[in-house]
Amino acid sequence: MDQPNQSYSRGSQDKTLLAMTIGQAFDRTVAQFPEGEALVVRHQQRRYTWRQLANAVDLHARAFLALGMQAGDRLGIWAPNCTEWCISQIASAKLGVILVNINPAYRSSELDYVLKQSGCSWLVCAGSFKSSDYHALLQELKPDLRGIISLDPSPPEGFMPWSQLAVLGAGVPPEQLHARQASLHFDQPVNIQYTSGTTGFPKGATLSHHNILNNGYMVGESLGLTAQDRLVIPVPLYHCFGMVMGNLGCITHGTTMIYPNDGFDPLLTLTAVAEERATGLYGVPTMFIAMLDHPRRGELDLATLRTGIMAGATCPIEVMRRVISELHMGEVQIAYGMTETSPVSLQTGANDDVERRVTTVGRTQPQLENKIIDADGNTVARGEIGELCTRGYSVMLGYWNNPDGTREAIDEAGWMHTGDLATMDEHGYVCIAGRNKDMIIRGGENVYPRELEEFFFTHPAVADVQVIGIPDERYGEEIVAWVKFHPGHVANELELQTWCKGRIAHFKTPRHFKFVDEFPMTVTGKIQKFRMREISIEELRNDR
């Protein structure tokens, strides 16, 4: 029962958790809907029924066995959305191999860190993506791996082409795969996703089968997904939005997964909806804005859409309203969550009135608890602001090889402290009011000022640097860096932006720079980021 006066709420207990591994859940769906359409990858012109997908998954899982992958080994995947991403996700889960998601926008320094910190022994990589030649980058980096599998049909020497896996897999009897599958338990880790959590350093949120399978399942339940549904997934698979809410949401319901492209493209996404007669669509607010504003939207028949999710950053009320009326997503829901909680912990429901569906992030998901606390850790009264905390099956096992980080994030009673500020009304609906962690969300991608600041410190001219986010209509937030130079050194905006290229992901590159001698400080010497934000907003407004 909810605590009527306190900001504590428990989700429904009516829906039971799935007590199985991801491999078992996948096999169950395959047995239920063998001829149903499982996966459509439009940019690769591939289509699979559940039976066909199962054949591909099992063959590649057997190939991973042939390569000697043990349960608990880490397999990195550094590729944009594609068929092989989906196959790798399910095949690795079937073997108890821990998949390490690597953002395709990552560049050398980030890639190096993630591969080493997670202790990857194998990597699946794309040949190239956008401006980046992955092979060249890896040849230069020379990571300490047992092998690299390339998705390029003819990769340079030293890379194993993906196509070779089919040959390897054919030589391994299916019984070996079945035996491995039978030895696994659903509480074992299956996935590591890097996030900077509430502080600035990348940490590997380690998630079990039970964590993410159930979260995907509950998200799909909330949407009322069935085997008749067809979901367009334009969000990245390296993030939980794609691989959990998307892939696992569909896998647990027999729903068709549709990837419109390797990276997000508004027109290709809308075209996928129209041509595939999709019933559901996911996106972060920036993606929905781009789709709503696309000049060719009117040419496409989007009337098959019924539902979908907007999540990942504050969902503007006006954008939600337009998604309902102009994209025909009458049942669209908002979800709130974070990687460390698999991710979703709050979601609006199909039965909530429109007002609540556009102005709140909904109520506590089934089988979970949420509370809002003050600085002393006491639960605040309803309506009062405080830090949101989540507890239950969805809370990660911990940060990979980082017990101190884990202890800071998850308290002794099992609550994950989100670092987000929120209020809860008397009916349990939550509104996100801001963040007390230093994080910028630009176009749905998280950017951690502290990580960027550390990076700029490695530039020879930079003496000190502070990174802030300012509101932006299109991306939600834009990045501004305030820079102090060493005496006798200077660099201009273009030089600094060029320097970022190839070293850090493009979405982290500050859009604006401001060169200063001092930062605004309090009397006690604390840098006032809110003051810097006010100044930058004002100056950039005047510039327009």
Ligand code: AMP
């Ligand atoms: P990530 O770990 O990448 O999923 O990022 C999680 C963070 O994104 C949360 O801690 C929030 O700050 C933000 N976030 C996610 N969903 C929402 C939402 N619906 N409204 C506001 N902020 C959100």
